[in-house]
Amino acid sequence: xxxxxxxxxxxxxxxxxxxxxxxxxxxxxxxxxxxxxxxxxxxxxxxxxxxxxxxxxxxxxxxxxxxxxxxxxxxxxxxxxxxxxxxxxxxxxxxxxxxxxxxxxxxxxxxxxx
Amino acid sequence: xxxxxxxxxxxxxxxxxxxxxxxxxxxxxxxxxxxxxxxxxxxxxxxxxxxxxxxxxxxxxxxxxxxxxxxxxxxxxxxxxxxxxxxxxxxxxxxxxxxxxxxxxxxxxxxxx
Numbered sequence: 001x002x003x004x005x006x007x008x009x010x011x012x013x014x015x016x017x018x019x020x021x022x023x024x025x026x027x028x029x030x031x032x033x034x035x036x037x038x039x040x041x042x043x044x045x046x047x048x049x050x051x052x053x054x055x056x057x058x059x060x061x062x063x064x065x066x067x068x069x070x071x072x073x074x075x076x077x078x079x080x081x082x083x084x085x086x087x088x089x090x091x092x093x094x095x096x097x098x099x100x101x102x103x104x105x106x107x108x109x110x111x112x113x114x
Numbered sequence: 115x116x117x118x119x120x121x122x123x124x125x126x127x128x129x130x131x132x133x134x135x136x137x138x139x140x141x142x143x144x145x146x147x148x149x150x151x152x153x154x155x156x157x158x159x160x161x162x163x164x165x166x167x168x169x170x171x172x173x174x175x176x177x178x179x180x181x182x183x184x185x186x187x188x189x190x191x192x193x194x195x196x197x198x199x200x201x202x203x204x205x206x207x208x209x210x211x212x213x214x215x216x217x218x219x220x221x222x223x224x225x226x227x
Binding site for chain 2: 034041042043044045046049101102103104105106
């Protein structure tokens with residue numbers, strides 16, 4: 001699975017859109033971009049994923065650049081409950097064998113300010 | 115409600131005393147997995163199971179055992195716990211395999227004295 005780079009922390013005002021960037025310049029053609037988040041010591045929570053096209057669901061939007069080397073997760077109206085560590089993960093559909101787990105890097109600690 | 119449950123949520127034990135952490139999912143998922151999370155090391159996979167009676171090692175399997183006798187349950191067994199197994203443990207499940215969205219349990223915080 002390709003490596004990702006995220007800023008360690010970000011602040012956002014409550015009610016504003018939070019835009020979280022992720023760089024994945026070594027992504028290959030069959031790898032998806034996934035976003036999970038983890039609210040302090042709780043189990044990670046799936047947010048959204050995509051391959052090429054932009055995606056939107058009830059939680060967020062995912063914008064993937066045309067060359068697929070970076071993406072942005074958008075929380076359209078951030079609330080205090082969105083304060084969490086957000087993980088961008090690049091993952092292929094098929095295992096290369098051996099350990100199979102999700103690889104969470106350090107993520108971005110998003111702090112929503114009142 | 116679709117969920118992954120773990121028990122116990124908190125456990126303090128002593129070195130060498132066998133323990134089991136249970137994991138159960140009600141979504142009829144085939145794939146289940148155990149992770150541990152430690153400060154600065156992120157989540158690391160311990161074991162996973164592609165289906166009933168099919169289990170395999172993750173990145174850090176030493177000191178752990180698992181079993182998958184039923185689809186819904188995937189217990190994690192520490193035969194002889196040691197202090198370096200003090201950690202936050204998460205169980206996860208997904209419909210089929212690695213390409214599917216994974217759903218995580220609430221976590222089990224274990225302290226081995």
